[in-house]
Amino acid sequence: MQQVPDENVVILTNSIDPLEVNKYDFSWISQLPVNKKITVIIDDSHGLGILGESGEGVSGLLPEIGFVDVIIVSSLAKAMGMAGGIILAKSSQLSDLRTSPFFTAASPMAPALLYAYLHAQELYEMERAALFRNIHQLQQGLFSFTTLRYIPDYPVIFSNDNQLAVNLNEHQILISSFAYPGPEDDKITRIIVNSRHTEEDINYLLEKLYI
Numbered sequence: 001m002q003q004v005p006d007e008n009v010v011i012l013t014n015s016i017d018p019l020e021v022n023k024y025d026f027s028w029i030s031q032l033p034v035n036k037k038i039t040v041i042i043d044d045s046h047g048l049g050i051l052g053e054s055g056e057g058v059s060g061l062l063p064e065i066g067f068v069d070v071i072i073v074s075s076l077a078k079a080m081g082m083a084g085g086i087i088l089a090k091s092s093q094l095s096d097l098r099t100s101p102f103f104t105a106a107s108p109m110a111p112a113l114l115y116a117y118l119h120a121q122e123l124y125e126m127e128r129a130a131l132f133r134n135i136h137q138l139q140q141g142l143f144s145f146t147t148l149r150y151i152p153d154y155p156v157i158f159s160n161d162n163q164l165a166v167n168l169n170e171h172q173i174l175i176s177s178f179a180y181p182g183p184e185d186d187k188i189t190r191i192i193v194n195s196r197h198t199e200e201d202i203n204y205l206l207e208k209l210y211i
Helices: 027-031 057-061 091-098 111-118 121-140 163-169 199-209
Strands: 008-014 037-043 068-075 085-088 156-159 176-179 187-192
Touching: 057 068, 121 199, 163 176, 163 187, 163 199
Parallel strands: 008 037, 037 068
Antiparallel strands: 068 085, 156 187, 176 187
16 A cells, blocks of 8 residues: 655545534644645535525635645535535646546436536526525524524524424424444434425424424
8 A cells, every 4th residue: 555645635625514503613724734745625516506695605714825625525416406526726736637537437417417506506596586585584583493403594593402303293294314434323304405395384383393
């Protein structure tokens, strides 16, 4: 196995914790040592389309540090609703990646999906605005819950009460609740909002939460 010099450091992280809903502060990137070759790889699958002023994801929230290589990878199957992915990196790094067997052997994104995305920017903006209206409506109604955790403008509400899923299911409300990462582990229980929920949907959820 080839030894990697101590000067080469790779840091892997998510852009946000989508399970227990914790926001990450990336100011630490500016405090990294300058005497090492450092690459920070960020998985933005749960941030792209949500985070940032225009949904650009974590890329708009990072400090500008020239001595650190930042590579952002993301699935497009979350907020963007497409089967595909992106990699944001320096052009030299992308050129190297295109010659890698991991890249050349991978299935490409369907051209029809990409065509639809490029011609649906107005629709994406409308849906994103609707999503944030739903988020704000729900979060404003959660003022008295100590078992729920959320961050502003993010469509996931974490609960440390796993009975919540059972209670809401009795009222025909289905939320996310499953053992993670394995079947023997504790459940992760979350309320997840999307842009297609209506004002009536949110009010009904809040009504049943307070029962």
